[in-house]
Every structure is written in C-alpha cells, then in structure tokens.
Amino acid sequence: MRSPPHTIPPEDHPDTVMDRAPTPMPHRGWILVALMLTMSLAAMDITIVATVIPQIVGDLGGFEQFSWLFSIYLLAQTITIPIYGKLADLYGRKPVLIGGSAVFLLGSAACALAWGMVPLIVFRALQGLGAGSIMATVNTLAGDLYSTRERARVQGWLSSVWGVAAIVGPTLGGAFAEYATWRWVFLINLPIGLAAIFLIARYLHEHQPNHQHHIDYVGAILMMLAGSAGVFALLQGGNAWAWSSAPSLIAFALTAGLILATILRERAAAEPIMPGWIWRERVMLGSNLGVLGMGLVMMAPGAYLPVFAQSVLGLGPISAGLVLASMSLGWVSASAWSGRLYLQFGFRDTALFGGVLMLLAVLGFVLLPPQPSVWLVTADQILLGAGFGMLSTPLLVGVQSTVPWHQRGVATSANMWSRYLGQSLGAAVVGALFNNAVQTSLANAPATLADTLPSAQDVMTALQAGSESLAVHQYLLSVFDGATRQVYVGMIAAAMLTLMLVLLVPKRPRVLEET
CATH class of the missing domain: 1.10.287 (Helix Hairpins)
Structure with missing residues (x-):
C-alpha cells in the first residue's frame, strides 16, 4: 500500500531538489508560449468543428452519425488523461507532450483527408488520443516551472486561451466554411502544433529521475x-x-x-496508473470531487446558453458565441487574482469563495426576467466565469503544491480527468432536465395551441424558422426559456453539492515547496 505523498520524507524522494521549488529555467517565457499554443489546439477544436458541421454533412453525408464527431473525441480524450499523467511522471513531461501533440497533428491531417463520415469519426478518435496528452501535461508543466505564488498568474494565461478560442474558433470555422473548405478547420492545427513542438524541443530541458520503471x-x-x-x-x-x-x-x-x-x-x-492515495488523501479527494462538480455545472452554459441566446434573445450565431465567451473574462481575471487570496487565506477558503460566486451566478440566471436583456445575461456569465476561475485554480495549484515532482503528473491528470468526467455527467444531466422540461411544457399547453405546436425535437427548428403564428411563437419562447431555467435550477443543486465537497480539503495542507 503506497504512503500518502505528503508523509514521505523529502530525503526519500529521488527528486528532492525539484520537490522544494521549481528549478530556475531560462526561456520560461518561450516555454509558456509553447504551452499556450499547445493548449489552443485542444481549446479551439470543439468550437471550430461545430461551425462547419453542415458543410461536412453536405460533403460526406452521414447526418445521423455526425454527433459522434464530438462524442468520440471527448471519449478518447477523457480516458487517456490519467495514462498520460502517469507516463509523464515516469518518463518526463517533454516526451509525453511532444508525442501526444504529434498524435493530435497526425489525427488532424487525417481528418482533413477524410473521404467519408466513418473515416472522419475514426480520425477524430485519433485526435482525441493526442488531446488527452495535452490536457494532462500542459498544466503539469506549469506546476513544474512556476512556484505556488506564480501559478495563479500562469493559470490565468492558460485559461485565457480558452476564452480566445471561444471567439476565434467559430469565426475561423465560419470563414473557412464560407470562403474555403471545412477541411481547413483541421489543417489550421498543423502550423500551430508544429510551432509549439519546436519551442518545446528547443527550450524545455527537464530533470528526470534515472531508475527503472x-x-x-x-x-x-x-x-x-x-x-x-x-x-x-x-x-x-x-x-x-x-x-x-x-x-x-x-x-x-x-x-x-x-x-x-x-x-x-x-x-x-x-506502479499503478492512478494510485490509491489520489482518492484517500483529503487534499486530492476534495479537490478532485470539487472540480468534478464544477465540470457538471459548466455544461449548463456550454450546451444551452448559445441556443438560448439565439432562440430566446434573438441573437445571431456570432453574437451568441460572444455571450458565452464573456465567461472567460471573469474566469481569467479571477484565476489570476486567486493567487493573492490563496496565499493569504489558503486553497480551500479561496475555492469556497469561488464556489459561492458560482452558486450566485446560476441562481441569478434563474431569477432573470422573462426574455432578459443580453447585458444581464452577459454580466451573469462574467460572474459565473469568476466563480469557475476562483474555484478551479486554487484546487489545481493546491494539488500540485502538496506532491513531489514524480507524483505531480498523476495528481494533475487526476484533477483534469475529474473535471472532464464532470462534464460528461453534466451533459447527461442537463440533457435530461432540458428535454423533460420541454416535453412537460408541450404536454401542458393550452388547448387552443395544442394542435399547432411542433414536437419536442422540432422546437428549436420552429423557433428559428419563425413560420408559426405569433401565439405559437410566444409560447415556444416561453417553453425554451423555462426549460433553460430548469437546467440552471438543477445546477443550483450541483453548485451547493460542490461547495460541500470542497470542504473535504484541509484548511491548511502542507506545501512541499517554497512559495
């Protein structure tokens, strides 16, 4: 049975020097640029592909299969994150990140050459296998290169990649679909990924323990x-x-x-892939369960806010995407600011503050007036992003700061894996809540409208077409509005549960390195 990581005497570790503080390394700025470029590959993938689905289906066919383009990618990415994390501890971050990035680029090139929907789905799985390495290793390297005091600022920079991707992805995808071909949404990854691999190979030089695994x-x-x-x-x-x-x-x-x-x-x-102490230690358990709950809450705006903005608020696709992207403004700012707070108040209390902001944001959406102003929704998104940033960064940095170098990959990947597992759970939960609310509202419609209402599957199409009568249109708006709010009601419960799970984290865990 393996001992908990913070009870192992520092002198027993083969990497004692790196356990105490990150080794000073020249060119950290270039390495951070490389990490941000690598992260952008995974961050932009979903948003840029989603915008060209009509063109892909029109070219390759297979409309009934296109949802697998996203499902298979998420599946391959999620299941490989813990494995890459363990490999990074055994053999170093550099070879794992370069190898995974190469797999991602190989999958991207293959997707661009796909001749049918089934081959494209297979190549998307290959992309996902590479994306697992990116998600597991980029954050681990950030923990290696920067001290506890610096990590919040660095996580803010890495988080900003997701915000930029939320805007750039749909814009690039739309441009490629209109002026070129959908295949460019995959080819664009090649120059970005090759530049990142070059910078990592050129500037990253890490210490690796020399023993058999x-x-x-x-x-x-x-x-x-x-x-x-x-x-x-x-x-x-x-x-x-x-x-x-x-x-x-x-x-x-x-x-x-x-x-x-x-x-x-x-x-x-x-040498287990995911050691038992990951789930026995209160720091690990509370942090991982906390980000799992956060991942569940994240799926509410991620899955339904853009559709809500288009169907209920009457915005166009780009404007709706910008409303969702506004969450990144709060996320990046709160993530960077959290460093001051967790150094003063501790990881747990800072994360609890983030959880409270998250709870207030989901509660605020439920209390918005019918057909609210877009500015109110945007403000609520910024508050929600602040909650996510203030919650996730202290939990991730806390995990990284309480384990030595040769366990940081496993600890970081377990945290990232938990978040993606939460998103998978969230996709199922919010889908069930939304569909149930829509079906209930249609079943309880006034008798004067019952015969003219579309089926639950066609509500969105009917709203966007705008061909129904004014009375039917107004009722469908209320159905969609109510169903989205019902999703957020469920997220209130998830946010409260997340707060309770974060309480499992010790108030002042022992930090193994200097801050």
Whole structure:
C-alpha cells in the first residue's frame, strides 16, 4: 500500500531538489508560449468543428452519425488523461507532450483527408488520443516551472486561451466554411502544433529521475475500457436509448464491473496508473470531487446558453458565441487574482469563495426576467466565469503544491480527468432536465395551441424558422426559456453539492515547496 505523498520524507524522494521549488529555467517565457499554443489546439477544436458541421454533412453525408464527431473525441480524450499523467511522471513531461501533440497533428491531417463520415469519426478518435496528452501535461508543466505564488498568474494565461478560442474558433470555422473548405478547420492545427513542438524541443530541458520503471499495461487497458464504457453510457443514455432501457442498464453494469476490476488491479500493481492515495488523501479527494462538480455545472452554459441566446434573445450565431465567451473574462481575471487570496487565506477558503460566486451566478440566471436583456445575461456569465476561475485554480495549484515532482503528473491528470468526467455527467444531466422540461411544457399547453405546436425535437427548428403564428411563437419562447431555467435550477443543486465537497480539503495542507 503506497504512503500518502505528503508523509514521505523529502530525503526519500529521488527528486528532492525539484520537490522544494521549481528549478530556475531560462526561456520560461518561450516555454509558456509553447504551452499556450499547445493548449489552443485542444481549446479551439470543439468550437471550430461545430461551425462547419453542415458543410461536412453536405460533403460526406452521414447526418445521423455526425454527433459522434464530438462524442468520440471527448471519449478518447477523457480516458487517456490519467495514462498520460502517469507516463509523464515516469518518463518526463517533454516526451509525453511532444508525442501526444504529434498524435493530435497526425489525427488532424487525417481528418482533413477524410473521404467519408466513418473515416472522419475514426480520425477524430485519433485526435482525441493526442488531446488527452495535452490536457494532462500542459498544466503539469506549469506546476513544474512556476512556484505556488506564480501559478495563479500562469493559470490565468492558460485559461485565457480558452476564452480566445471561444471567439476565434467559430469565426475561423465560419470563414473557412464560407470562403474555403471545412477541411481547413483541421489543417489550421498543423502550423500551430508544429510551432509549439519546436519551442518545446528547443527550450524545455527537464530533470528526470534515472531508475527503472514498470508500466502497468493491464491496469492501463482496464482503465481505458472502464472509462470508455462509462463515458459511452453517459453519452448515449437519454439519446440513443432511454436511461431505463436494457442497453443502458447493460452499459452501466459493464462499467461497474470494469471499475471494480481496475481497482483490484491498481491495488496489486507496483506502479499503478492512478494510485490509491489520489482518492484517500483529503487534499486530492476534495479537490478532485470539487472540480468534478464544477465540470457538471459548466455544461449548463456550454450546451444551452448559445441556443438560448439565439432562440430566446434573438441573437445571431456570432453574437451568441460572444455571450458565452464573456465567461472567460471573469474566469481569467479571477484565476489570476486567486493567487493573492490563496496565499493569504489558503486553497480551500479561496475555492469556497469561488464556489459561492458560482452558486450566485446560476441562481441569478434563474431569477432573470422573462426574455432578459443580453447585458444581464452577459454580466451573469462574467460572474459565473469568476466563480469557475476562483474555484478551479486554487484546487489545481493546491494539488500540485502538496506532491513531489514524480507524483505531480498523476495528481494533475487526476484533477483534469475529474473535471472532464464532470462534464460528461453534466451533459447527461442537463440533457435530461432540458428535454423533460420541454416535453412537460408541450404536454401542458393550452388547448387552443395544442394542435399547432411542433414536437419536442422540432422546437428549436420552429423557433428559428419563425413560420408559426405569433401565439405559437410566444409560447415556444416561453417553453425554451423555462426549460433553460430548469437546467440552471438543477445546477443550483450541483453548485451547493460542490461547495460541500470542497470542504473535504484541509484548511491548511502542507506545501512541499517554497512559495
């Protein structure tokens, strides 16, 4: 049984120097640029691809399969994050990040050459396998290169990539779709990724422990199978089949069996992919469960706010995207500012403050007037982003600051994996809440409108077409407005649960390095 990381005497670690403080390294600015470029590949991928789906379907066909372009990418990325994190601890961050980025670029080039929807889906899975390395390793490297005092500022810079991507992605995608071809949304990754790989290869020189390792291949395979089954069950439940149907029950039963087999294997492995102390230590447990809850809440605006903005507020696609992107303004600012707070008040209390802001934001959306002003929605988004930034950064930095170098990859990847697992759960939860609210409202419609209302699947199409009568249009607006608010009501419960989970984090955990 492995000891908790903060109880191991520093002299027993092979990396004692790096445990105490980040090793000064020249050209840290260029390395940070490389990390931001690499992060932009993963950050921009979903938004830029989403804008060219009509063109892809028009060219390749396969309308009934296009949702897999997103599902398979998310699945491949999520299940590989813990494995890349372990490999980064065993062999160093540099080879793992360069290798994963190369896989992502290979997948991008293959997607650009796809001749059908099925090959494109397969190549998207290859992209996702590379994206798992990016998400696991970029934040780990930031923890290696910067001290506890500096990490909040650096996380602010990395978070800004997501905000920029939320604006640049749809704009570039729309431009490629209108003036060139959808294939350029994948080709654009090549110059960005190659520049990042060059900078990492040129400027990153890291210390690596020189001893023999044993990779737990069986554990890695079981973990991938368990993650695949679980995420697949969440993505398909409520969409391809009902939650209570036989396929859904079989998928979740298979997931439970694979999780049990993984736990048993990891307990017996000499160097497990995800060690038990990740879930026994209060710092790790509270932080990982906290960001899991945050990931769940993130899916409410991510999935339904742009559609709400277009259908209820009457905005165009670009304006709706900007409303969603406004969340990044609060996120980046709060993430950078959180460093001052967690150095004064501690990681847990700063994260709790972020959780309170998150709760106020989701509550504020529910209390907005019918068909609210776009400025009120934008202000609420900025507040929500501030809550996310103030919550996620202290939890991530706290995890990184309480473990030594050779455990930081595992600890960081577990934190990132938890967030993406939360988003997968959130996709299922918000979808169920929204669909149930729409169906209930249509079933309870006034008798004078009942025969003229579209089905639940066609509400969005009818709103955008605007061909129905004024009375029907107004009722559909109220249906969509009410369903979106119902999603946020569910997120209030998720935000409150997140606050309780963050309380598991010790008030003053022991930090292994100088600040």
